[in-house]
Amino acid sequence: MTELKTVGGVTAVMLSGDLDHHSAGMMRTDIDREITEKHPRRLVIDFSRVTFMDSSGIGLIMGRYKLMCEQGGEVIVARPPAYIKKVLRLAGVDRLARLTDDISGLIPDENEKEDEKIEQTTPQTT
């Protein structure tokens, strides 16, 4: 399952259920449609409700990373459970995308003015 929301240049994706080869295809289609329509500067993928992930999840993140790079944006991998972190670290995803356990401040509030908020919260790239 994929829930998407784009506010103020940030697309927040909430994934839920198992992330395997079977479900990755549908998730990819949903996310890419949103990205190509809305051109966000930041893509936050929330893994807190993902119950299982294999290397298909790595493919999903890498693919979105490439897409966001082409658009000059960034990808943030948010709130991955321990068993997912293990796969992420093995694949070296932490060297490409920012991993965070705390999403506060990353996704602008819907009620706040767009564009202003995002500048303040843009993380420093290292």
Add this chain to the structure above:
Amino acid sequence: MSRRPLRPLNEMTLTFPALSENERFARLAVSGFLSQLDPNISELSDIKTAVSEAVTNAIVHGYRERSGEVMMQVRIFEDSRICIKIQDKGCGMADVEQAMTPLYTSSPEEERAGLGFTIMETFMEKVRVKSKPDKGTTVILERTVQGKRRL
């Protein structure tokens, strides 16, 4: 291969069509069968991930998403040693070593990360691969289950 022929204490065999819907079923079947060993959460998720990679390989690469059957056998030996065999009768591989190289993938357009065997080798103690072009591929995954009690 092994010096003394070991009889499994328990075993199960499943065959299912090479449909991506069955990737999840294969994981659940393995974790259901292994529940008798009372595995801890971490080792169960390791085993499920390794099985998922092997079954996905059979479906995506073995049969190239065409129809076929995947066979999965899980055996439990003494001292909570488990052996999981995943077999397809698909296209097979000429170069197993290349396929097992981290980040190598024969289908980058599918967004396969090329990490399937790396994950299997990291999450299981032993991985054996037998493959023959046009005959199919057999992957054997082995490890010991520590369980909750011994932690």
